[in-house]
Amino acid sequence: DIQMTQSPSFLSASLGNSITITCHASQNIKGWLAWYQQKSGNAPELLIYKASSLQSGVPSRFSGSGSGTDYILTISNLQPEDIATYYCQHYQSFPLTFGSGTKLEIK
Amino acid sequence: EVQLVESGGGLVQPGRSLKLSCVASGFTFSNYGMNWIRQAPGKGLEWVAYISSGSSYIYYAETVKGRFTISRDNAKNTLYLQMTSLRSEDTALYYCARHLGAGGFDYWGQGVMVTVSS
Numbered sequence: 001d002i003q004m005t006q007s008p009s010f011l012s013a014s015l016g017n018s019i020t021i022t023c024h025a026s027q028n029i030k031g032w033l034a035w036y037q038q039k040s041g042n043a044p045e046l047l048i049y050k051a052s053s054l055q056s057g058v059p060s061r062f063s064g065s066g067s068g069t070d071y072i073l074t075i076s077n078l079q080p081e082d083i084a085t086y087y088c089q090h091y092q093s094f095p096l097t098f099g100s101g102t103k104l105e106i107k
Numbered sequence: 108e109v110q111l112v113e114s115g116g117g118l119v120q121p122g123r124s125l126k127l128s129c130v131a132s133g134f135t136f137s138n139y140g141m142n143w144i145r146q147a148p149g150k151g152l153e154w155v156a157y158i159s160s161g162s163s164y165i166y167y168a169e170t171v172k173g174r175f176t177i178s179r180d181n182a183k184n185t186l187y188l189q190m191t192s193l194r195s196e197d198t199a200l201y202y203c204a205r206h207l208g209a210g211g212f213d214y215w216g217q218g219v220m221v222t223v224s225s
Contacts, residue, residue, distance in 0.1 A: 001169075038152075043216065044152065044202075044212075089211065089212075091210045099151075101151045
């Protein structure tokens with residue numbers, strides 16, 4: 001099974017700043033990676049798929065990059081509504097697995 | 108508008124069974140693979156099971172293999188999860204989610220709570 005190691009677990013940043021979240025796969029997942037945002041009390045929402053493709057309706061402040069085993073989610077110009085927990089997830093093969101999540105706080 | 112609505116959750120004793128349902132609307136259900144994903148209280152996301160559009164391909168997480176069965180009725184636009192031999196560690200909010208063709212889960216339900224406790 002492919003393990004996803006996500007870091008950091010917790011992140012505090014100021015409005016208007018940029019942040020990055022990283023995800024490392026235990027083997028090459030060939031770009032088959034998605035990022036999700038989960039706000040408190042809500043279901044997760046898809047932000048990015050295929051490592052760098054922005055899901056329809058997602059602000060362009062969100063971007064994804066990476067290849068092979070290492071991937072990055074970048075949020076630029078942080079907004080108050082970005083307070084959430086973020087998860088990566090691979091879909092290179094079954095079983096599908098998620099990273100452990102990154103909780104983002106706005107300073 | 109795409110909607111996924113789960114039901115069937117509740118409080119159940121260890122060792123008992125429960126069947127979840129997810130009714131889909133706003134899209135052609137029979138064209139999409141579907142998944143169940145769960146989230147234990149205060150914890151992260153765990154993928155549980157996948158079923159392809161025509162039920163030809165089915166996969167499970169090791170933690171539920173042999174105890175849970177995913178199925179679907181395309182005529183009723185409904186996804187199911189039959190859960191047997193339930194354990195306390197199965198306590199979670201269960202989401203159904205649509206499988207995006209290019210990967211990932213693009214639509215999620217609001218979830219249904221399953222609590223396994225004596």
